[in-house]
Amino acid sequence: MTAIGALGAVTANVRPVKPRQRGKVVATLLVLAAITVWAGLGVQIDLPEIVANFSNAVGNVVQLTQPDYGFFPKTIPALVETVDMAVIATVIGSAISLPIAFFASRATNPNTWLLMGLRFVMNLIRSIPDILLAAILVAVVGVGALPGIMALVIFNIGIIVKLVSEALDGEDTGPHEAALAAGASWLKAGRSAMLPQILPAYASQVLYTFEINIRASTVIGLVGAGGLGILIDNVRSFFRYHELSLIILEILLLVVLLESFSAWLRKRLI
Amino acid sequence: MADIQFNHVGVKYPNGFVGLSDVTLDIPAGSMVGVVGLSGAGKSTLIRSINGLVPISSGELNVGDHRLSNARGRELRQLRSEVGMIFQSFNLARRTTVLNNVLMGRLHHTSAWRSLLGAWQHDDVELAMSALERVEIVSKAYEKASSLSGGQQQRVAIARTLAQQPQIVLADEPVASLDPPTSHVVMRDLQRINADLGITVIVNLHFLDLARTYCTRLIGMREGRVVFDGAGADADERVFESIYGRSLTAADVLEAKAEL
Numbered sequence: 001m002t003a004i005g006a007l008g009a010v011t012a013n014v015r016p017v018k019p020r021q022r023g024k025v026v027a028t029l030l031v032l033a034a035i036t037v038w039a040g041l042g043v044q045i046d047l048p049e050i051v052a053n054f055s056n057a058v059g060n061v062v063q064l065t066q067p068d069y070g071f072f073p074k075t076i077p078a079l080v081e082t083v084d085m086a087v088i089a090t091v092i093g094s095a096i097s098l099p100i101a102f103f104a105s106r107a108t109n110p111n112t113w114l115l116m117g118l119r120f121v122m123n124l125i126r127s128i129p130d131i132l133l134a135a136i137l138v139a140v141v142g143v144g145a146l147p148g149i150m151a152l153v154i155f156n157i158g159i160i161v162k163l164v165s166e167a168l169d170g171e172d173t174g175p176h177e178a179a180l181a182a183g184a185s186w187l188k189a190g191r192s193a194m195l196p197q198i199l200p201a202y203a204s205q206v207l208y209t210f211e212i213n214i215r216a217s218t219v220i221g222l223v224g225a226g227g228l229g230i231l232i233d234n235v236r237s238f239f240r241y242h243e244l245s246l247i248i249l250e251i252l253l254l255v256v257l258l259e260s261f262s263a264w265l266r267k268r269l270i
Numbered sequence: 271m272a273d274i275q276f277n278h279v280g281v282k283y284p285n286g287f288v289g290l291s292d293v294t295l296d297i298p299a300g301s302m303v304g305v306v307g308l309s310g311a312g313k314s315t316l317i318r319s320i321n322g323l324v325p326i327s328s329g330e331l332n333v334g335d336h337r338l339s340n341a342r343g344r345e346l347r348q349l350r351s352e353v354g355m356i357f358q359s360f361n362l363a364r365r366t367t368v369l370n371n372v373l374m375g376r377l378h379h380t381s382a383w384r385s386l387l388g389a390w391q392h393d394d395v396e397l398a399m400s401a402l403e404r405v406e407i408v409s410k411a412y413e414k415a416s417s418l419s420g421g422q423q424q425r426v427a428i429a430r431t432l433a434q435q436p437q438i439v440l441a442d443e444p445v446a447s448l449d450p451p452t453s454h455v456v457m458r459d460l461q462r463i464n465a466d467l468g469i470t471v472i473v474n475l476h477f478l479d480l481a482r483t484y485c486t487r488l489i490g491m492r493e494g495r496v497v498f499d500g501a502g503a504d505a506d507e508r509v510f511e512s513i514y515g516r517s518l519t520a521a522d523v524l525e526a527k528a529e530l
C-alpha cells in the first residue's frame with residue numbers, strides 16, 4: 001500500500017477536474033416536463049362525460065359484484081388451458097433463452113457484432129406488446145392455444161435473455177478468465193465457470209416470467225389466442241356481466257395463488 | 271521443453287499506456303522465478319503476456335514451441351493449456367463444487383458436448399482428484415468452493431492448474447489476499463510443484479523476503495522495465511533501491527513464519 005503512494009507521488013497524484021453534469025440534468029428535466037404536458041393534452045381527459053355516464057356505470061358495477069357461480073363448470077376448460085399455456089410457454093421460453101443469454105452478454109461473448117445484433121433483436125421483441133404479438137400469430141396460425149403459446153414464448157425469450165444476460169454482465173469474470181487461461185474456449189468457459197454462478201438468478205427469472213405468463217395468458221385470449229381470454233370476449237359481447245364477474249374473480253384468485261407460490265419458491269432460491 | 275524467451279518485448283495497452291518496454295529475458299524450463307516491483311511496475315503485465323492474456327505489441331516472445339505474437343484461436347488455447355495460472359483473488363466459481371473447479375483445468379482436453387453436459391471423463395476426474403490430493407484438500411472435493419477459507423481456495427486454484435498438467439505455472443500475487451502463515455503454506459505448495467514436478471514457476475510477489483526465501487531467481491521490475499535479474503542472494507540494498515526507488519522498510523517484508 002505504501003508502494004502505491006510512493007509511485008503515485010511521482011506520476012499521477014494530480015486531482016482531476018470534477019466532470020460537470022448540471023446542464024444534462026436540467027435538459028432532462030425540461031424534456032420530461034414537456035412530454036408530460038403533451039401527453040395530458042393528447043389523451044383529452046373529459047371529466048364531464050365521465051359524470052354523465054355515471055348511472056349507467058353503476059348498474060354494470062353492481063352486476064360485476066354479483067358473480068354467477070353456476071357458470072363455474074363452463075369456465076374450467078378455459079381455466080386449465082390458461083394455466084397450461086403459461087406452463088408450456090415458460091418451459092419452452094426459458095429453455096431457449098438460456099443459451100441465447102450467453103451470446104447476449106459481453107462477459108461471455110467476445111464477438112461485438114453478434115452481441116449487438118442479438119441485443120437489437122431482443123429489444124425489438126420486447127417492444128412488441130404481448131397482445132399484439134398474439135393477434136399477429138392468431139392471424140398466421142389460426143385461433144386457439146397454439147398462437148397464444150407461441151406469443152408467450154417469443155415474449156419470454158425477450159425478457160429472460162435480457163435479465164439473464166444482465167446477470168452475466170454483472171457477474172465476476174474472474175473464474176471465466178481462469179478457465180480461458182487454462183485453454184478453454186469461450187463456450188466451454190461460459191458453461192463451466194459462469195453458468196453455475198448465474199443459475200439461481202436464472203431460476204428466479206424463470207419463475208418471474210411464469211408469473212407474467214399467468215397474467216398475460218388470461219388476456220391474450222381476447223384476440224383469439226386461447227385460454228380464459230376467449231371466454232371473456234364471448235360473455236362481454238353479450239353483456240353477461242355476472243359471468244364476466246366470475247371470470248375476473250377466477251383470474252384474480254389464480255394470479256394471486258400462483259404468484260405467491262412462485263414468490264415463495266423464489267425466496268427459497270436466493 | 272518449455273523455455274520462455276522474451277526478446278525486446280514491448281506491451282502497449284489500447285489506451286496508449288506502455289506496460290512493458292524492451293524486456294529481454296531467458297527463463298529456462300524448471301526455474302523458480304520471483305518477480306518483484308512496486309504496484310504498477312508491470313509485474314502482472316509481464317506474467318499475463320506469457321499466456322497471451324495481454325497481447326504483446328513489439329518484439330518476440332516464445333513459450334516452448336509457440337510464438338506469442340501469431341498465436342490465436344486454437345493455437346493460443348493449446349499454449350494456454352500448457353500454462354497454468356493462479357490469481358490473487360483465486361478466481362473460483364464459488365457456487366459450484368471444488369471438484370468442478372479443478373476440472374476446469376481439463377476443459378481444453380474435453381469435447382464441447384461433454385463440457386456442455388458436464389459429463390467429465392473418468393480419467394479427468396481421477397486427475398483432478400489426485401491434484402487435490404497433492405495440495406492436501408481432497409476431502410473438500412464435493413463441497414462448494416464458497417465454503418472454503420481463502421487459503422483453501424487458493425490451494426484449489428493450484429490444484430486446478432495442476433490438473434492441466436502444465437509445463438509452466440504463472441502466479442500473480444498468489445498470497446496477497448492471505449494471512450502470513452497461510453501465505454507460507456501456499457508458497458511451499460508452489461515450491462514443491464517446482465521441485466517435485468519440474469514445472470517452471472513464475473510468481474509475482476509484493477514481499478521481497480517471500481521472493482528471496484522461495485525463489486532461486488529474482489526479477490525486479492520498475493516502470494515496465496527489468497531493472498534487476500539475478501539470484502535472490504545478490505539482491506542487496508542497492509539493488510533494492512533500484513527496484514523500489516527507496517530503501518527497504520518493514521512494509522516490504524512478511525516476517526511471520528509458517529505454522530506447520
Ligand SMILES: Nc1ncnc2c1ncn2[C@@H]1O[C@H](COP(=O)(O)OP(=O)(O)OP(=O)(O)O)[C@@H](O)[C@H]1O
Pocket residue numbers: 283284285287288289307308309310311312313314315316
Ligand atoms: N488494461 C489496461 N489498460 C491500460 N493500462 C493498463 C491496463 N492494465 C494495466 N495497465 C497499466 O499498466 C501498468 C502496469 O500494470 P500491472 O498490472 O502490470 O502492474 P503490477 O506491477 O502488476 O502492479 P500491482 O502490484 O498493483 O498488481 C499500470 O500502470 C497499469 O495502470
Ligand SMILES: [Mg+2]
Pocket residue numbers: 313314315442443
Ligand atoms: Mg499486478
